[in-house]
Amino acid sequence: MTLLLAGDIGGTKTILRLVEQPAAGSMYNLDEATYPSQDFPDLVPIVQKFLTAASEHLGYTPKPEKACFAIAGPVVNNSVKLTNLVWFLDAERLQEELGIAKVSLINDFVAVGYGVLGLRESDLHTLQAGKFQANSPIAVIGAGTGLGQAFLTPSGDSYQVFGTEGGHTDFAPRTELEFQMMKYLLEKHRVDRISVERVVSGMGIVSIYQFLRDKKIASESPEIGELIRTWEQEAGSTEKTVDPGAVIGKAALTKTDPLSEETLQIFVELYGAEAGNMALKLLPYGGLYVAGGIAGKILPLIKEGGFMQSFTNKGRMRTLLEKVPVHIVLNPQVGLIGAAICANRL
Template sequence: MTLLLAGDIGGTKTILRLVKSSDAPGLHTVYEETFRSGDFPDLVPMVQQFLAAANTETPDKACFAIAGPVVNNTAKLTNLAWLLAADRLSEELGIAAVSLINDFAAVGYGILGLSKQDLSTLQVGKHQPDAPMAIIGAGTGLGQGFLIKQGHQYQVFPSEGGHADFAPRNELEFQLLKYLLDKHGIQRASVERVVSGLGILSIYQFLRDRKIAAESPDIAEAVRTWEQEAGQPEKTVDPGAIIGSAAVEGRDRLAEQTLQIFVEAYGAEAGNLALKLLPYGGLYIAGGIAAKILPLLQNGSFLLNFTEKGRMRPLLEEIPVHIILNPQVGLIGAAVCASKL
């Protein structure tokens, strides 16, 4: 029996979980707690408090998923004055093996620990057990990554594919691209500027400014508040989430048109990733947005744009496509990663 510590560390909150790993399949949660990250000067006292509350022995291994870049097992959190290093954490906590990984890499490992109940399948395809797997996830940004099988285990590889160029495919998307270039005074626009939470807002502003449809008072107020708070480190509203909810509920025409463009662009970019990797092991849609707009992803337009790649369509129709429903996939991935240390 091996005791593992998994952590999902963000600027606002941190979730810690103790997990037992044994010869029996699966990882079994022993204890879990959520903390306000800003209440602690460092991760070490938080973990010490957590272990004391769990009333357990020191874990054998630990893995922490970090919302930010990880270089040589060190990380500096963007919105938190923490500088983390795996060797220091190992020494101060007395844990023999400690690893730091990017939060999207943790999602990649998390795929290996999901059950069928954690997924909504958009396309069954023809699964190949030894083929690559791909991950794409729209949230604050647009994460992308992939898994390659090496021997009996998978290796997770990060990617910066979300920063590739946004490629418009019709007249409206060309107008959207020009709008983004002019609005931000830039020479190119990444796909992340369209397929992300901020992308939802940008599409909405584009349609609003062209008076495609009338605004609802509540959404208009949320968007104006966000625009007035530009430059502030913390916003009081999340207009992307509000627009998405209104579109799912079918109560706002402008929001519905916004999400239609968003879902089509999301599907097209997922198809681009699939063309580059041919992930017959499955393409997994992660991120905080997908589960919240599930009906819109299931209505057919995502898959239509995913497979709409000319003579490559037959290849893409064979790739299994799944939406991850479990919001703790990153925490699961941290535990899986810890088990492999």
């Protein structure tokens, strides 16, 4: 029996989970807690507080043998300086200060890659059954704050996970409207290129909305328009009162704002097109998993068909993409699951 510690570390919150791994069989979750990251000077006091609280719940003092922490930031040589915190984390220091024999730090989207290996059928919504092939690559894409992409290749009786920076590749417009949007974004942001993340992410939803509004391509409701303008006026402020992506997404789901509906239709189509681009490069007959914080929230819009239509619309390559199993990840804790799987492999 092995005791594992898994963590999902972000600028806003830190989620910790204590996991028991039998010699054979599935992992068993013993305890879990969430802490506001900015209330602590470092990860160490959070872990110490968590283990102290867990000992009261369990009736004994847990001593994890291995730990893996998924970090929202670039991990180099098992160390990372967090983007939105003043923390600098190093695996060797954490091992010493926490008394844990093996500690690993991994990028949060690499953790999602490991996490898909531990998902149940109920954690997924299948858009396309395809023709699953064992020992084939697996692709993972996820729009949230940014656009994460990772892939898995067979390794022995399991898979090895590789992170990428695929979200920063060039946005490739396909229609006259998308060419107009790229020109609009180039001029608005005064840049010489537009990445696909600029349109397929939370900020991408807002970019599409602003383009359609400013070019008067779709009509804006006064209520949603006022909220978006409030957010625009708060630009640069540390305290924002409006989440524009959530506002637009909700209005599109409830069909209360034509501009928001048009925005999400374009967003879903662009998301599907980029997922299809990734699938062409990897031919992931082990499955393509759509993770991230957005897909599950707008699932009804994705199920309308625009996503898969764009996914397979690759000319002569359509028949290849129709064989790729495509799943939406519904479990928001897939990264935490992945961190536990990674810890167990140390």
